[in-house]
Amino acid sequence: xxxxxxxFNGAVSCHQGNNFDPHLLNRLTxxxxxxxxxxxxxxxxxxxxxxxxxxxxIESVLRQTILPNEILITDDCSDDETQEIAEFYxxxxxxxxxxxxxxxxxxxxxxFNKAISLVSxxxxxxxxxDNRILSNYIEETSKILDSNKNIxxxxxxxxxxxxxxxxxxxxxxxxxxxxxxxxxxxxxxxxEYNTKSELLNSLKKSNFIHGSSMFKKxxxxxxxxxxxxxxxxxxxxxxxxxxxxxxxxxxxxTNLEYRQHSIGQANDxxxxxNKMLFYKNSALSAQKKYVKLSKNKSKFENSYLFxxxxxxxRTLSFLRKNSLSPKKIIKKTYSLFSK
Numbered sequence: 001x002x003x004x005x006x007x008f009n010g011a012v013s014c015h016q017g018n019n020f021d022p023h024l025l026n027r028l029t030x031x032x033x034x035x036x037x038x039x040x041x042x043x044x045x046x047x048x049x050x051x052x053x054x055x056x057x058i059e060s061v062l063r064q065t066i067l068p069n070e071i072l073i074t075d076d077c078s079d080d081e082t083q084e085i086a087e088f089y090x091x092x093x094x095x096x097x098x099x100x101x102x103x104x105x106x107x108x109x110x111x112f113n114k115a116i117s118l119v120s121x122x123x124x125x126x127x128x129x130d131n132r133i134l135s136n137y138i139e140e141t142s143k144i145l146d147s148n149k150n151i152x153x154x155x156x157x158x159x160x161x162x163x164x165x166x167x168x169x170x171x172x173x174x175x176x177x178x179x180x181x182x183x184x185x186x187x188x189x190x191x192e193y194n195t196k197s198e199l200l201n202s203l204k205k206s207n208f209i210h211g212s213s214m215f216k217k218x219x220x221x222x223x224x225x226x227x228x229x230x231x232x233x234x235x236x237x238x239x240x241x242x243x244x245x246x247x248x249x250x251x252x253x254t255n256l257e258y259r260q261h262s263i264g265q266a267n268d269x270x271x272x273x274n275k276m277l278f279y280k281n282s283a284l285s286a287q288k289k290y291v292k293l294s295k296n297k298s299k300f301e302n303s304y305l306f307x308x309x310x311x312x313x314r315t316l317s318f319l320r321k322n323s324l325s326p327k328k329i330i331k332k333t334y335s336l337f338s339k
Contacts, residue, residue: 040069042121047129051082060132066139074115075101109226125214132257140254141214152219152246155209158256160186165260192250207235212256219246
C-alpha cells in the first residue's frame with residue numbers, strides 16, 4: 001500500500017475497501033442505468049393545450065447525453081391530445097416519466113408550484129411543451145450547478161424558431177443578436193457576469209434568465225417559489241433568488257430552442273408529422289400486443305390442458321342440460337366409449 005501511495009493519488013481496493021481513504025476506495029459496478037451524481041435532476045414539461053408540440057419536447061429530453069432522474073409531464077387541464085400523448089410515453093417509460101393532470105385550470109404560478117411539489121430532485125428545470133432543448137442541455141447546465149454550491153441558477157442562450165422567429169429576432173438589440181442559422185434558427189446571446197453585484201444590476205435592467213434555466217430546489221424554497229406579481233413569473237423568481245444572495249452562471253455550450261408561434265399555426269408541419277408518427281407507433285404497439293395475445297391464445301388452445309378442460313366443460317354442460325333425460329346421457333356415454 002505504501003508503494004501505491006507513492007505513485008498514485010488514489011486507488012480502488014479489491015477487497016474490503018471504504019469511502020474515506022482515497023487509496024482504499026470501494027469498487028463500483030457501472031451499468032447504463034448507474035448514476036454517479038449525488039443531486040438528482042427533474043425535467044418538468046408543462047402543457048396547456050400544446051399537445052400538438054408535446055412529442056417534440058419529450059423527445060428532446062429523451063435524447064439527452066445525460067438523462068434526468070425524473071420527467072414530469074404536467075397538464076393544466078388541457079382539452080386537446082396532451083393526456084393521450086403523455087400517458088403513451090408514461091406507459092413506455094414507467095421508471096422515468098410520470099404524468100399529472102390538474103382537474104381544473106390553475107394558471108401558471110399555482111400550476112408550476114404544484115408541479116415542483118410533485119418531484120423529489122434537487123436540480124429542476126421547466127420545459128414548455130412547445131419548446132425543445134439541445135441534446136447536451138442537461139449535461140451542461142447541471143455541470144454549472146455542480147461547480148459551485150453558491151450557484152443556484154444555470155441559464156443558457158436560446159434560438160428562436162417558428163413562423164414568427166424572424167420578426168421577434170428583429171426586435172432585439174444588436175448585442176443580443178447571435179446570427180441566423182440555415183434561415184431557420186435565430187440565435188439570441190446573453191452576457192456572462194463575474195460578480196454578484198454585476199449580475200444583479202444587469203438582471204434588474206432586463207431579464208436574461210429564461211424560464212427553462214436549471215435551478216436548485218433549495219433556492220426556490222428559500223424565496224417562497226413562484227409568486228403572482230406584475231413581472232413574468234420566471235423573471236420574478238430568479239430575481240428574488242439572486243437578491244437572496246445566490247448566484248447564476250451561464251452554460252455557454254448549449255441552447256434552448258424557443259418556439260415563436262404564428263396566429264395561423266403555419267409552423268405546424270413538423271408537429272403534424274410527429275403526431276402522425278405518434279399515432280402510427282401507437283397502432284404498431286397495439287398490433288404487436290394483439291399478435292402476442294393471438295399467439296398465446298393459439299398456443300393455449302392446442303395444449304393438453306385446454307383440451308381436457310374443454311372436454312370437461314362440454315361434458316358438464318351436457319349433463320346439466322340433460323339431467324332429466326338419463327337415456328340420452330347413457331346413449332352419449334356409450335357412443336364416446338365405443339369410439
